Amino acid sequence: MNTMAEAIDKTTGAMSASELAGGIHSRATVGDFTVADPRMSCRDVDVWYGSKQAIKGVSLDIAQNEVLSMIGPSGCGKSTFLRCLNRMNDTIDGCRVTGSIRLDGQDIYDRSLDPVPLRARVGMVFQKPNPFPKSIYENVAYGPRIHGLTNNRTELDALVESSLRKAGLWEEVKDRLDQPGTGLSGGQQQRLCIARTIAVSPEVILMDEPCSALDPIATAIVEELIDELRANYSIAIVTHSMQQAARVSQRTAYFHLGDLIEVGETNDIFTNPRHKLTEDYITGRFG
């Protein structure tokens, strides 16, 4: 719990009534967490694993056509917050999410909303490439098939091709579409997973340390791809690499012990952090 003096010191905006009354459970975020034209809007999001609070009152927008990176020391809640954005936390026993998360204005936690189509609209790419034990073609075709996105084999073939092209993998696999996805290199497998995500027409792509299992060359290819994908999607990426955050993202959010400490233009965060905790982290004094 912060002292009032600390809380005021860390606050750029007005303090809420509950904060003034001493009921502070989260640190106020430094920087503007809103954007003019949000694709996703999160407000006062708390996440609990049983009695342990992993995310504390986080508010954050994700813009159209931006890459937002989420950084912070291990255990600060980056992945937990990312998983809230497509209700992946629903699958974890004892995990409870409160607050509001909207996609194009729609509350994604509304009881009437089916999380399965939501996870097509807000797709996820994981740390370790996880192709299905099926052919390259089937890895990409699976989603469109279960979501009924195409009417016939010709349309499905075209969708598989366009998804693999957008993921920058088509030229490398077009002559072996019937071979197992698991037979590709790590970097190719990750691009296959990105193609699989793209195939179901997402609006947002969540990436949880997508390059941590890749070598530097495969990382560079995926980073280039992330930049290209921004033209069509909103992307939120969790990364341990500050260099990667600086290379791929336009805005950066710094988390610490479940709080969103600071958010702003990536360049500003890395060259002129406003919060001491952000500065300590990016200068390597912490984390």
Ligand SMILES: Nc1ncnc2c1ncn2[C@@H]1O[C@H](COP(=O)(O)OP(=O)(O)OP(=O)(O)O)[C@@H](O)[C@H]1O
């Ligand atoms: N399934 C779970 N059950 C209980 N606690 C969990 C679970 N997943 C995460 N936590 C806890 O929630 C907190 C935030 O974890 P999270 O994995 O979101 O952090 P992170 O910033 O992504 O960490 P890292 O960078 O190490 O991946 C940690 O204290 C973690 O131990």
